[in-house]
Amino acid sequence: EADIYQTPRYLVIGTGKKITLECSQTMGHDKMYWYQQDPGMELHLIHYSYGVNSTEKGDLSSESTVSRIRTEHFPLTLESARPSHTSQYLCASSDGGPRGYEQYFGPGTRLTVT
Amino acid sequence: GENVEQHPSTLSVQEGDSAVIKCTYSDSASNYFPWYKQELGKRPQLIIDIRSNVGEKKDQRIAVTLNKTAKHFSLHITETQPEDSAVYFCAASPNSGNTPLVFGKGTRLSVIA
Numbered sequence: 001e002a003d004i005y006q007t008p009r010y011l012v013i014g015t016g017k018k019i020t021l022e023c024s025q026t027m028g029h030d031k032m033y034w035y036q037q038d039p040g041m042e043l044h045l046i047h048y049s050y051g052v053n054s055t056e057k058g059d060l061s062s063e064s065t066v067s068r069i070r071t072e073h074f075p076l077t078l079e080s081a082r083p084s085h086t087s088q089y090l091c092a093s094s095d096g097g098p099r100g101y102e103q104y105f106g107p108g109t110r111l112t113v114t
Numbered sequence: 115g116e117n118v119e120q121h122p123s124t125l126s127v128q129e130g131d132s133a134v135i136k137c138t139y140s141d142s143a144s145n146y147f148p149w150y151k152q153e154l155g156k157r158p159q160l161i162i163d164i165r166s167n168v169g170e171k172k173d174q175r176i177a178v179t180l181n182k183t184a185k186h187f188s189l190h191i192t193e194t195q196p197e198d199s200a201v202y203f204c205a206a207s208p209n210s211g212n213t214p215l216v217f218g219k220g221t222r223l224s225v226i227a
Binding site: 033039040041042043045048058090101102103104105106107108 | 146148152154155156157158159160163201203214215217219220222
């Protein structure tokens with residue numbers, strides 16, 4: 001089934017650790033996005049990509065980095081996790097065709113940094 | 115750049131009543147306006163959208179209206195049910211989809227049985 005997947009779903013980690021949040025989609029979409037969201041609150045765009053080897057920073061200043069080596073894969077890396085990074089991280093994707101504006105969201109990764 | 119304002123931030127209605135959420139946008143070039151529903155602990159999901167060449171769109175109990183001149187659009191939910199309780203986000207697509215959606219800050223809707 002075509003969908004967008006995120007792993008892990010929950011992560012508790014200590015301050016200073018390096019972490020990578022995984023996002024993969026089997027929808028064949030060109031465009032992918034990362035959002036940070038405290039539960040039920042505003043969606044903050046932190047990174048996006050419109051194709052392989054193309055990445056851009058979003059509106060929210062973030063200490064994370066992303067890569068887009070394969071169309072279907074868009075991982076997010078925090079080099080040194082801090083308690084301020086505690087939040088939910090949502091990955092999303094959209095295609096470039098006539099319905100290119102519709103974004104599909106993954107289930108999210110809930111990150112807690114202790 | 116585009117700026118989307120959403121009101122109210124919280125809304126409580128009695129079951130069976132109607133709910134209206136309003137959004138304004140700033141970029142007259144925006145041409146796509148989706149609405150997302152996010153239930154507690156779930157991912158945001160598209161419930162309805164409208165393009166700038168249409169003034170109104172309806173899908174069962176939900177409808178969206180768009181006023182391009184005034185640069186505002188609204189979500190209308192009729193005959194509300196407890197399962198309509200969620201956070202609703204409006205968004206606008208500037209630059210013909212060549213830049214990401216700009217989201218409003220969300221409205222928490224509570225339907226009281």
